[in-house]
Amino acid sequence: MKPLVELDSVSIELGKERIVEQLSFSLNEGDIGCLLGPSGCGKTTLLRTIAGFSEVASGAIRLYGEEVASVKTQIPTEQRQIGMMFQDFALFPHLTVEENIAFGINTWSKTDQKQRVQQLLQRVDLAGYQHRYPHELSGGQQQRIALARALAPKPKLMLLDEPFSSLDAELRELLAQDVRNLLKEEGITALLVTHDQQEAFAMADKAGVMYAGQLLQWNTPYELYHQPEHELVADFIGRGVLLNGQIQSHQLHSALGVIDHEVLCDQDDHDVTFLVRPDDVLIVPTDQPHRLQAQVVGRGFRGSHYLYTLALDNHEHVLAVGPSHQPLSAGQMVGINVDFDHLVVFDSNICQLPD
Incomplete structure (x- = not known):
């Protein structure tokens, strides 16, 4: 399948500062991609460059098989068939919901405009709201209208810049799944920028983690979680810790004891760090068989656990x-066993960016 979006060694500069460095990835038609990373890592700058608001310093961006950005090429934003949704929604306060949604299709016939608006209001579950104004809507409803407006012209590519950041956590996760379903129904390829991994997990077919302008890994959310290729990806995605260890005779020696795993079969003896997720550690009563003991030094209530x-x-x-119905106390000694379905080992305990 030919990629709908393709970035080939893209670098971006703002002033004299290099914001994005030699970044490459592709996204197939109909897929939803997500760029994750901390604030200031370059992900929004990259999104704006794909849209045509900024130029590349080197490399190339191709959309629909055609080059739209390079040192020699800069196709205007309005010619890229891109829809954009911003974190502040940017609805026009003096226009009704119907007029906001129809803003980008005002060259269509009145009949076609009305039909498209009604179709999208049904899809975002706001039928009957066409005569209301943005200030009469909740934050979640405004978000849905902003999405409907961006979808109205039927863009080939949708870019979403932190679209749920102003909403509470529960509503963010709910709307992320709703937006994914709507994009899939419309058959629109999309690229989302966020710092919230739960949004990425809820929406993305492919996701990447950015740090200091570099893309550390681009894969499925499942692979990012279970098979991170860099310490920074392991640290950013999911909860977990990096422990120190030594590989000796194809076994991992650490504070968790001696661990055998197939990924160690071709490893030479050396110092490593390795990733331990909460699901790798099983708490057991001390009167039952266990690998070793540990002391409870902190706990966070998560409802069911x-x-x-x-x-x-x-x-x-x-x-x-x-489980939350059997709480453990700070200072209590417990037995633990470990079970690594995915053992992720790094060659150094120093987080370095790739060359």
């Missing part, structure tokens, strides 16, 4: 989950 911080004998910490 507690997330515990456990101190090992060498004072390194791991995370583990336990």
Whole structure:
């Protein structure tokens, strides 16, 4: 399948500062991609460059198989068939819901405009709201109208810049799934920028983690979580800790004891760090068989469960989950076992960016 979006070694400068460095990825037609990363990593600048608001310093951007941006090419934004949705929604306060949605299709016939507006209001579950004004809507409703307006011209590509950041956490997750379903129904390829991994997990077919202008990994959300290729990806995606260890005779020696795993079969003896997720650590009563003991040094209530911080004998910490109806107390000793379905080992305990 030919990519609908393709970035080839793209670098971006603002003033004399290099914001994005040699970044490459592609997104197939109908897929939803997501760029994750902390504030200031370059993800919004990259999105704006794909839209045509900024120019590339080197490399090329191709949309629908055609080059739209390079050192020699800069296709105007209005010719790129792109829809955009911003974090502040940017609805026109003096226009009704119907007029906001129809803003980008005002060259269509009145009949076609009305039909498209009614279709989108049905899809965003706001039928009957066409005569209201933005200030009469809740934040979630405004978000849906902003999405409907961006979808109205039937763009080939939708760019979403932190579209849920002003909403509360529960509403963000609900709307993220709703937006994914709507984009899939419309058959629109989309690229989302966010710092919230739950949004990425709810929406994305492919996701990437950016740091300091570089793309550290581009894969499915599942692979980012279970098979991170860089310490910074492991640290950013999901909850977990990096422990120190040594590989000796194809076994991993650490504060969790000696671990055998197939990924160690071709590893030479050396110092490593390895990723431990809460689902890798099982808390068991001390009167049952267990690998070693740990002390509860912290806990966070999560409704159905507690997330515990456990101190090992060498004072390194791991995370583990336990049911909320059987809470453990700070200072309590517990037994733990470990079970690594995915053992992720890094060659160094120093987080370095790739060359």
